[in-house]
Each structure stands twice: as C-alpha cells, then as structure tokens.
Amino acid sequence: MWDFSTDPEFKAKLDWIDRFLIEEVEPLDVLYPSVSVVYDTRHSASRAILKPLQAEVKSQGLWACHLGPELGGEGYGQVALALMNERLGRSLWAPTVFGTAAPDTGNAEILAMFGTQDQKDRYLQPLLDGDIVSCFSMTEPQGGADPRVFTTQARRDGDHWVISGEKWYSSNARYAEFLLVLAVTDPDAPIQKRMSMFIVPKGSPGLEIIRNVPHMGERLEMDEATEGYLRYNDVRVPLDHMLGEPGGGFAVAQARLGGGRVHHAMRIVGQCQRALDMMCERALSRYTQGTRLADLGTVQAMIADSQIELEQFRLLVIKTAWIIDRSHGDPRQARGHIAMVKVGMAKVYHDIVQRALHMHGSLGATFETPLAYMWINVPTFGLADGPTEVHRATVAKELLRHHRPAEGLFPSEHLPPKIAAARTRYAHILDDQLLENCDERCV
Ligand SMILES: Cc1cc2nc3c(=O)[nH]c(=O)nc-3n(C[C@H](O)[C@H](O)[C@H](O)COP(=O)(O)OP(=O)(O)OC[C@H]3O[C@@H](n4cnc5c(N)ncnc54)[C@H](O)[C@@H]3O)c2cc1C
Secondary structure (H helix, E strand, O other): OOOOOOOHHHHHHHHHHHHHHHHHHHHHHHHOOOHHHHHOOOOHHHHHHHHHHHHHHHHOOOOOOOOOHHHOOOOOOHHHHHHHHHHHOOOOOHHHHOOOOOOHHHHHHHHHHHOOHHHHHHHHHHHHOOOOOEEEEOOEOOEOOOHHHOOOEEEEEOOEEEEEEEEEEEEOOOOOOEEEEEEEOOOOOOHHHHEEEEEEEOOOOOEEEEEEEOOOOOOOOOOOOOEEEEEEEEEEEEHHHEEOOOOOHHHHHHHHHHHHHHHHHHHHHHHHHHHHHHHHHHHHHOEEOOEEHHHOHHHHHHHHHHHHHHHHHHHHHHHHHHHHHHOOOOHHHHHHHHHHHHHHHHHHHHHHHHHHHHHOHHHHOOOOOOHHHHHHHHHHHHOOOOOHHHHHHHHHHHHHOOOOOOOOOOOOOOHHHHHHHHHHHOOOOOOHHHHHHHHHHHO
C-alpha cells in the first residue's frame, strides 16, 4: 500500500518544530549567521542561548533523531527524519539545536556502528550530548573523489599506530575534540582492504594544522576559516584507537558517507522550500509596469518549474529514506537511490535558488536576504561527499546491473520480430482479412 500521510502523533511533533524554529531558533540564525560560530564550542554568548534550546529539544524527545534507539537516538526512522530535516534545513543553527548537524551526525553513526564500548563512552557519548564537535579527515590534497590516491599511512609500532601524511578540507578540525582519520595500513591490499579508520584525539603530539582554509560560504568579517589543511607528523595513537577492523576503513567511510548524503538532501529540501516561499511572496508583493510579478507568464513558469522540481526531488529523498528504513537503517541497500539524490540535490538547489534570487532583483544580489548565502553554497553541494560525476556513474552502473545485452544484432525492442511473434501468437483468432490489414498498417 502506498501512503503519503503523516502519523498524527508525529505530525504534532512536526508542528511543534515549526513553531519552535520560528520563535526560538530563527533569532539565533540572525544573531550569529556564522558557520564557524555554529561549531565553536568556546563561543560563550551563542552557547548561552544554544544550551537551553538543546535541553528543550531533548525534553520533547526530538534530540539526535538520526540514530536508532539501539544507537542512542529516538529511532523514528529515516522517513520521519526526512520530514524533520526538511524543516531544520531552513535554518543555519537548527541542526545543531536538534543534535543532527553534519559532520557530527555521520561521525556519531560510525562510532555507534563500529565503536567498542570504550570508544563509545569516551567519544560518542559527549558527541551525542552535544558537548563537543568532531572532524572527519579523509580527503587529501592530491584528491578526494578517488581513494586510490590516498597516501596518509598508519604503521604499527609496538602498542601504538603511527600516522603520517596530509589531509585537506577536514571540516571543523580547529574545533574538534577528536578526528576520524582514514589511513593506509596495507598498501598492497585491494582498495577495499587497504585502509583503516583511526580516532585521533585533539592535541595529539604531531597533529599540525598547516592552515585553516575558509570555504566560499564563509564571511571573512565574521568567520574564522573552518576547513583544516592538516599534517599528521608521526601522530601516535594507542592500538585501541582503531575504529572497526584493520583494513576496514573504506567500509566504515562508506557507511558514514551514505547516510550523510541523504541527510544533506533532506536539509536541502528545506532550503529550496524556503527559497520557493520567498519567490512566491515576492511575486505577490512586487509590481512592475502596473502588474504584479505573479501575473506575468514567465514568472509563473519560474514558480511552477520550481514547485515541480522540488516536489519530484522531495519524493525521491523520502523514497530513499523509506528504502533505508526497510533495510533496517542500512544506507548501503539504497546505494543507487542515494547517488540519485546526491546528483539531483546539486541541480535542484542551483535552479531554485537562482530563480528566487533573480526574482528578488537587486535585493537578491545583496547579503540582506538568506538567498546570497544559499547561492554562494550552491557549488559545494556538487562537490562535498563526492563530485556529481562520480554519483552519476554510480546511478548508471546500478541501473545497468539490472539489464542484459541484446541477444542478437538488433535490440530486443526491434519491431519486425515482435510483429511476427504477435501474428503467430494470435493466428488462431485473426482471420486472413485482419492479417492483411495489419500488414498494411504495421509494415
Ligand atoms: C563544503 C565541503 C566540505 C567538505 N568536508 C570534508 C570533510 O569534512 N572531510 C573530508 O575528508 N573531506 C571533505 N570535503 C572534501 C570532499 O570530500 C571532496 O571535495 C570531494 O570528495 C572531491 O574531491 P576533490 O575536492 O579532491 O576533487 P577531485 O577528486 O580532484 O575532483 C575534481 C573534479 O574532477 C572531476 N572528477 C573527479 N572524479 C571523477 C570521476 N570519477 N568521473 C568524472 N569526473 C570526475 C569532477 O568534475 C570533480 O569535481 C569537503 C568538501 C566541501 C566542498
């Protein structure tokens, strides 16, 4: 049975979220519209506002909803999370207020999935409590989309692993209490077994921030550069700081990235909805040559196209979430759909935000609406968590796995043999006259 309705009990929670976002979280967005302050746990003024809001969310049973109950979350499932995240995605601070901000969500997931009890107690629990932030350190200066080019190594030395190499674009490294680092442990093994994942605590000797690089969505007057260019100079971690099996780092990273991509997409639904809402309000409010923008055919086309594209994208995201729920929360079972969502996200976000910005005219091209921030971030959604091209290839390969080459020289849909077969199939019914007519029409 296909059902697009929301359970009334959960709908009440969504309504509470809507009110809470407008009344309590939006003021935080406008007071601190800074991507670095969101992750800076030492920023006392923002924390004084944030902590009571997080406590309120916890008391509503809406904290860290990306995790199932067995992993320490509420366990509403990914479809419910999609409905939540499309609301939270409208706001810069909301994911942090609700304990679902990337990259900490993905890091918490793999700690919960692959961590020992000791690792969970020391690193997962404070992350889930919202007391610390973390970093995922995988991409290297020579490439991020192809794990074959990764050279950061970890070698065993007595009861320690010793990590050496450089990592690039390690988001929030400067604020993180710990970093999850992917390093080669067996260079001769096939790629799936070549690397392992390590937990490196903040302040480990040899952990050097070469530079904090601002990404293009940061504002130089208020942000302090959040993308770490790091060097691991023989950083030593105890043996029990490996996350997962030796050689299992690639699988750990894949488990993390799959879920993270869908969560991003859920939030982008919210951003697109916000841009579309702005577009509609503007169309109804602005007059040109005595006519409302909303009455102009080209403006109606922009609104209609945006609504259609957003609805298609949203349904794809929710279906992907549904597949993950049906696979007991395992995103690997939705690989093709996650890749579709990842490709679709970059395009739909680009197209809708561009139209909304354009409809706002010169105001759209200022920093006095949220549209400028959205627009600046557009290109990063085609890059972060892997470039569009890589995911497009995954979509095609997944689809092609379910198809076979044609048996003969012509495609299986070639009509002449089909017509011949159909004639044979119904020869006992069709009389000679009908067959003649069919000859005239069909050949
Ligand atoms: C906002 C943001 C946050 C990020 N956060 C993190 C983080 O926290 N931790 C982390 O480790 N990394 C992070 N990254 C890095 C991200 O994972 C990489 O940018 C991504 O994997 C691409 O790697 P690259 O930048 O080296 O590009 P490259 O791998 O050099 O690719 C560059 C371009 O080459 C083309 N290309 C590459 N591969 C293919 C292919 N197979 N087929 C066709 N064309 C291809 C594409 O056009 C692609 O855009 C972040 C990136 C962004 C933008």
